[in-house]
Amino acid sequence: MNRTIRCTVNGKKKELSVDIRQSLLEVLREELGLISVKQGCAAGECGACTVLIDNVPIDACLYLAVWADGRSIRTVEGESKNDKLSRVQQAFVDEGAVQCGICTPGFVMAATAFVEKHQGQKVTRNEIRRGLAGNLCRCTGYDTIITAVKKSLDEDFFCYDENSGGRRFRPA
Amino acid sequence: MFNIKTYKEAGSVKEAIKLLQENPQARLIAGGTDVLVKLHKGKGQFHHLIDIHNIAELDFINLNDGEDLVIGPGTCFSRVEESPLIRKHIPVLSEAICTIGGPQVRNMATIGGNLCNGVPSADSATPLIALNAVLTIEGADGLRQMPLEDFFLGPSRVALKQHEILTAITVTRDNYTGFHGHFYKYAMRNAMDIATIGCSAVCKVEDSVLKDLRLAFGTAAPVPIRCKDTENKVRGRRLSQNLLDVITESVVDDVNPRTSWRAAKDFRLQIITTLAQRVVKKAILNAGGTIH
Ligand code: FES
Ligand code: FES
Numbered sequence: 001m002n003r004t005i006r007c008t009v010n011g012k013k014k015e016l017s018v019d020i021r022q023s024l025l026e027v028l029r030e031e032l033g034l035i036s037v038k039q040g041c042a043a044g045e046c047g048a049c050t051v052l053i054d055n056v057p058i059d060a061c062l063y064l065a066v067w068a069d070g071r072s073i074r075t076v077e078g079e080s081k082n083d084k085l086s087r088v089q090q091a092f093v094d095e096g097a098v099q100c101g102i103c104t105p106g107f108v109m110a111a112t113a114f115v116e117k118h119q120g121q122k123v124t125r126n127e128i129r130r131g132l133a134g135n136l137c138r139c140t141g142y143d144t145i146i147t148a149v150k151k152s153l154d155e156d157f158f159c160y161d162e163n164s165g166g167r168r169f170r171p172a
Numbered sequence: 173m174f175n176i177k178t179y180k181e182a183g184s185v186k187e188a189i190k191l192l193q194e195n196p197q198a199r200l201i202a203g204g205t206d207v208l209v210k211l212h213k214g215k216g217q218f219h220h221l222i223d224i225h226n227i228a229e230l231d232f233i234n235l236n237d238g239e240d241l242v243i244g245p246g247t248c249f250s251r252v253e254e255s256p257l258i259r260k261h262i263p264v265l266s267e268a269i270c271t272i273g274g275p276q277v278r279n280m281a282t283i284g285g286n287l288c289n290g291v292p293s294a295d296s297a298t299p300l301i302a303l304n305a306v307l308t309i310e311g312a313d314g315l316r317q318m319p320l321e322d323f324f325l326g327p328s329r330v331a332l333k334q335h336e337i338l339t340a341i342t343v344t345r346d347n348y349t350g351f352h353g354h355f356y357k358y359a360m361r362n363a364m365d366i367a368t369i370g371c372s373a374v375c376k377v378e379d380s381v382l383k384d385l386r387l388a389f390g391t392a393a394p395v396p397i398r399c400k401d402t403e404n405k406v407r408g409r410r411l412s413q414n415l416l417d418v419i420t421e422s423v424v425d426d427v428n429p430r431t432s433w434r435a436a437k438d439f440r441l442q443i444i445t446t447l448a449q450r451v452v453k454k455a456i457l458n459a460g461g462t463i464h
Contacts, residue, residue, distance in 0.1 A: 001179065021173040023208070043209045044277050045364060056250075059276045062208045064174075066181075067225055110275070133363030134274020 005069035009034070010078025018065040025049045025060035027068075028075060036076040036105035040136070047135030050106035051075050057113040057134070076105040079112065088112045091148040099139035107135050107145055115152045123153060174211045177219040185229060185310055185339055191222045192335045193312055198222045200337065202230075202246055205273070205281040206289050230284070230339065233257055241348060243341040245284020249296075250275070252283050262343055264299045264353030264372060271295055271357045274364050284338045287323065290330040290395070297324070297396035298372035298388040299355055304347045311336030324395035350376050351384070352459035356451050358443050360434075367391050368435045371447040373454075377461035380411050387419070387452065392427040392444055399426035402448075411461050416449050423448040 001020045008014070009032060018027050025042075028034040028051065040046035042061045049060040052074040079086040085093065088111050098104050114131040123131075128149045129142070137145065178195065182188035192198055198220040201207045211218050224230065230246030233255045241261050243252060252258055253269040272278055272286075272295045286296045287307075297320070305320040312335040320341070323331050332338065353374035359365035370390035376383040385406055387399040402422040409415055429440035453463060 001176075019173065020179045021176045023174065026173065042212050044205050044273065047274060047276055050276055056279050057276050058279050059205075061212075062205050062277075062280065064204060064208070064223075064225075130270075130363070131275060134276040136364075 003066055003069075005066060007068045007070065008072040010074060016065075020064070020066050022065040023061055024051070024063040024065045024068055024073075027065040028060060028073070034075045034077050038102055038105060040102070040106075045136070046103070046106075047110060048103055048106040050109045050135065052109055052113055055113060055116065057110045059134070074109065074112075076108050079108065086112065088115055088148070088152045091152045092145070095144045095148040095151065097140060097144040097148040103135060103137040103139075107132065107137065110135050111145070111149045111152065114149060118153060121153075123150075125150065174208060175214070175219060176211065176221055179221050179223065181223045181225075182227060184227060185337060188222055188224050188227065188337050189310065189312055189335055192337070195220055195222075196334055200224050200288075202285045203248060203280040203282040205277050206285060224337070236342075239345040241343045241345075243283060243343075245287070245338045245341055246282050247284075249273075249278035249281050249283060249286075252296075253278065261348045262299070262303055262353075264302070264355050264374060265296065267353075267355040268295050268299045268357070268370070268372065271355075271359075271363075271367075271370075277364075283341065287320065287341070288330055288332060288338055290324055290326075290328045292327055292393065292395055293367045293370065293391045294396060295357060295367060295370055295390065298370050298390045299353065299374070300341065300343070301396055301398055302353065302372040302374040302386040302388040303343045303351070304386070306342045306344070307338055308340035308342065309336050310339045315339075321398055327394050352376075352455055354451050354454040354458055356447055356454075358447065366434070369429075369440055369443045369447060370396075371444075371451045373452045375452070375455045375459050377411065377456055377459040380461065382406055382409055382411055382415065382456070382461070385419075385452065385455075387423070387426075387448065389427055389444060389447075392429045392440065394428070394430075397427065399423050399448075402426050411456060411463050413463060416453060416463065419452055420445045420449045 002017050006015050028037045038048035040048035044059045044062045050057050051060045053071050125146050128146050180191050199218050201221045202224050207218050230244045232244040249269045253266045283296050286294050301321050308317050351374050355372045357367045357370045372388045375385045385403050390396045429437050431437045
């Protein structure tokens with residue numbers, strides 16, 4: 001029951017033959033090797049499978065692969081550019097917002113969509129919590145994740161570190 | 173892989189109706205957040221799918237010539253919640269929708285899917301029942317309309333024939349003009365949870381008199397329900413604490429909650445009476461009323 005779809009994955013054009021019974025999660029992991037996309041629950045409850053479709057976060061476990069035809073998909077694999085982590089990724093590292101890591105790619109993508117949508121706006125920790133309510137983390141207790149998102153949104157938190165060539169948070 | 177046996181994509185409502193007629197076993201899939209979970213869990217009733225995910229004519233929110241608010245059932249929750257028209261005219265619906273699932277689910281799940289699924293806990297149902305929403309349904313026999321309240325027949329049973337499809341959800345102008353509302357969902361978590369009890373109140377207040385009240389509950393009976401007896405008792409009465417107490421007392425006879433693993437009947441009744449008072453009070457305040 002195969003169909004050909006055309007889509008963009010992390011900026012690259014792809015033509016894929018997908019089975020209509022496959023979820024996008026299965027195609028991304030099994031056909032394209034994008035294993036940052038995790039299957040936690042396969043029921044839309046944990047957000048570990050979050051990817052961006054046309055910059056909107058969705059659960060790839062509940063998305064038929066055929067629906068991706070003509071769309072643009074982003075996963076964590078495409079977020080760092082020229083060996084430099086994205087702003088959100090770097091904030092997760094700097095804040096220690098990662099423990100076991102299984103939830104992290106999903107969180108990074110949900111956070112990336114949130115940060116892009118709210119760029120330049122003042123948001124409260126509670127609004128960030130609501131924006132990330134579709135992602136579960138069993139390790140961190142969320143606080144470091146919320147801080148990482150807050151820092152990603154706030155230009156003043158950053159300074160440029162010439163030596164390491166990357167972004168670093170301004171020391172408190 | 174999902175256990176899908178046949179899959180047909182419909183490009184229009186007409187085509188979807190034709191495909192439904194051709195295969196009596198076929199079911200519609202729109203946002204997929206319910207159907208794909210059921211398929212994943214091995215539930216049998218969704219092996220034959222007709223995909224209405226990409227039907228543009230079902231995805232809209234607008235005001236018609238009579239300034240009635242019309243919502244396309246294929247519109248995803250995020251778009252409904254953020255719609256300036258919805259926020260301006262029926263903000264109680266936005267309030268209810270932002271309690272559903274998480275952002276990822278709301279970006280896919282459709283408002284029509286939530287209603288057609290027919291579960292007693294459907295969070296978009298109570299505000300729409302309170303607003304006297306009317307459904308437009310299209311099928312092989314043509315077009316018909318019915319009040320949303322009559323659409324729910326029982327748990328997961330709605331008044332859709334096999335060849336029919338929901339094509340519009342309408343809140344008429346006289347049902348939102350001058351009305352104010354409030355929604356509250358009692359659940360175990362603040363997000364990603366199914367309502368233990370959901371409550372919507374919509375009211376109109378003039379000169380300290382409760383001109384009209386519509387009170388609706390989810391998970392308080394086999395279907396989302398309106399508390400008509402209570403509404404009739406209090407319509408036209410002066411605002412007072414006593415009035416709220418009448419509502420609390422009367423609402424018990426309007427509902428019929430059951431015991432499930434989520435909550436016992438007694439507990440649900442306790443929440444229902446508490447919410448009746450709290451949600452109606454907030455709706456009255458939103459309508460500019462004061463309670464002495
Ligand atoms: S695996 Fe998709 S939401 Fe959990
Ligand atoms: S870091 Fe382990 S689940 Fe989030």
